[in-house]
Amino acid sequence: MKYLSLIICSVILFACAPSKKKVxxxxxxxxxxxxxxxxxxxxxxxxxxxxxxxxxxxxGAGRLDTLIQQNYSHKISRFLTLQKTATNQANSKAYLDSVNYYAKLDSLTSLQITTRWRDPKxxxxxxxxxxxxxxxxxxxxxxxxxxxxxxxxxxxx
Missing domain, CATH: 3.10.450 (Nuclear Transport Factor 2; Chain: A,)
Known part of the structure; x- marks a missing residue:
């Protein structure tokens, strides 16, 4: 009887879950x-x-934050490259400001990642x-x- 109820519960559980194709x-x-x-x-x-x-x-949200953080790192490296190749002082300053902006966002995202553990998927x-x-x-x-x-x-x- 115990096994029969377990089998019935598992069949109902799998029947209610949407198929991978539908998702x-x-x-x-x-x-x-x-x-x-x-x-x-x-x-x-x-x-x-x-x-x-x-x-x-x-x-979970922690994984999304990690992906966003990777994107910030990519932007920081791109702006650092542009800053090194900038021909005038104004462009160099603008690129450095962008680097600082994304570095702040990156550090805030790092803090969010450390506070999110065992987040629901x-x-x-x-x-x-x-x-x-x-x-x-x-x-x-x-x-x-x-x-x-x-x-x-x-x-x-």
Missing amino acids: CEKIDDGIRTYLEKVASKQNKELTINQLTTIDFEMV VYYYSKTIVNMTTGDQKLVDTMRYALDKSFKLMPLL
Whole structure:
């Protein structure tokens, strides 16, 4: 009797969970909606030839903060390179200000990461194949996107 109730509970649990294919389709719809909204704001024509999510994982806010922090580090290194190659003092100062700004954001994000441990995994982090044309630019790549529980895309800067 004990085993029978355990089997019935597990069958009900697996029957109620959405399939991976359905979740991938919802992720695709969320990404498509976001891309169309951005294209319309920029007054560009968008043609999406292929948008297929091939995999996703559930992540917490700490993982998203880590991704944002990596983006800040990339921007800091880019502005440092631009500062070294700047020809006049005004541009060099502007690049240094940008470096300082992103360094502050990076340190604040580091503090957030240290306070978030065992955070609930409430975000989808997808691996999506994108084949689209916007204006005169064509993009064919495998992209990573973060979406919330309602399948709204979260820009990671």
